Amino acid sequence: MVRGRLRRTDPEAPTVPPAAASSVPPHNEEAELGLLSSILVDYERVLDLCAAKHVAPDCFYNPTYRRIYEVARELRDANAPVNQLTLAGRLRELGELDRLGGEVMLHDIVQYEPTAENAAYYIEQLIQKRMLRELLAQAQRVVQECLTPSGEDAREIVNRAEAAIFKIRDMDLGLGADWRDQIETVSAEIAELISSRGSRLTGLSTGYRTLDEILLGLQPSEMIVLAARPSMGKTSLAMNIAENVATGYNPKSEYPTLGRQPRAVAVFSLEMSAASLARRMLCSRAEMEWSRIVKGYCSAKDQQAIAAAARELQKLPFYVDDTAGLDIKELWARARRLHRLHNLGLIVVDYLQLLHCSGMDRNNRQQEIEAISGMLKGMAKELKVPVLVLSQLNRQPEARDRSGVPRLADLRDSGSIEQDADVVLLLRRPIRNKHDPRYKEAELTPGLAIVDVAKQRNGRTGEVSMLFKEEHTRFYDLSGEVGMRPSEGGVDE
Secondary structure, three states: OOOOOOOOOOOOOOOOOOOOOOOOOOOOHHHHHHHHHHHHHOHHHHHHHHHHOOOOHHHOOOHHHHHHHHHHHHHHHOOOOOOHHHHHHHHHHOOOOOOOOHHHHHHHHHHHOOOOOOHHHHHHHHHHHHHHHHHHHHHHHHHHHHHOOOOOOHHHHHHHHHHHHHHHHHHHHOOOOOHHHHHHHHHHHHHHHHHOOOOOOOOEOOOOHHHHHHHOOEOOOOEEEEEEOOOOOHHHHHHHHHHHHHHOOOOOOOOOOHHHOOOEEEEEEOOOOHHHHHHHHHHHHHOOOHHHHHHOOOOHHHHHHHHHHHHHHHOOOEEEEOOOOOEHHHHHHHHHHHHHHHOEEEEEEEOHHHOEOOOOOOOOHHHHHHHHHHHHHHHHHHHOOOEEEEEEEOOHHHHHOOOOOOOHHHEOOOOHHHHHOOEEEEEEOHHHOOOOOOHHHHHHOOOEEEEEEEEEOOOOOEEEEEEEEHHHOEEEEOOOOOOOOOOOOOOOO
């Protein structure tokens, strides 16, 4: 126990003792003692600061100080004052006062720091030392795994180590969501929505007014599944949305320009190569048919449009990973690195059924898909970024009835996709099936596409009508909003 220390008066940089011997885990006993003293001097302000900084009991290395902090928090939570007398009384009731050093020890703690001005500094010291202790523990675990013959893939160990290190890095961001802060944030959001009469996007704009009206944008931490049968245009729609996010495009509507800031986008394309995606996006933006370009049927105006589109696309914060057969854990690790480097606004995965999960039985595809779906949702929550996941539909719509209209239950391979997803979008083109209830409408409106918002955990559902120009692989709002053109957008020359 520390007794008879000198009082410190400089709030900026209190004296910190040299590091302990290498055999002792990192800690700062003076900072621990100083924080407890600050609590007993001004418990309301300091304990509130501790709560804001998510100072957990295990931030204290000294078990005596850790227990005193726990009891101080319990008193505070019970709306009781926290001082030398109340703390001694409570410890006495628990039969722990003598074991922890008696009233003399509490008296020494109070005298150690007669002011609470240094509390923020002490809190920072405790958080940093706890991070170092955790890092040391994880490093020892990794060393043990590397030295223990198990036959495990080295990439698995690397991914696990990386995830643990990033978790340590985020410790100072909090050990969990503060409920009071969450309620305050949501209350402010609701008040703003009411004042704007519901016309404010709460997430990133998709670039399509009618879709934004239902979704209110792509929300952080949400897993959005876009599902369709093959050749319906799901990759085209996903890439159009990704382009709108990367350019900061927001449809010209009553919505404020929340989505107008360009945001970095990561695309994990397990089916198409990066070159194919670039070719498709370039032609789409220039509104040119690839077949015309291949045959050389391009006027001077067409060539200018392609050049202008290329200049604009080169400026986009767009990152494509086209590794085939990617493992979900490796995808998560790569997304984590990209997010750290570029602060991603959106992640696109094309498509879910092409992912694998190491360690799972490949013969039980349903369980593997369940694991993959759960990890994609976990990735969205960890990175606090919307994750747009493309998925195939099974053949049930065609076998169930002649209309062929897809339902949530038609998501291929596993019902866990529906369960994990926050939003499910089912894409279809009525002109492909003469029994579709909107087939006649599609005959009158060439290119009609239906995006059915079949599930939205925090909002309403319903169908959105869009136009799809297949030759340009580009979707448009049926209302006339044509989306980003080469001459418009949030990317300046």
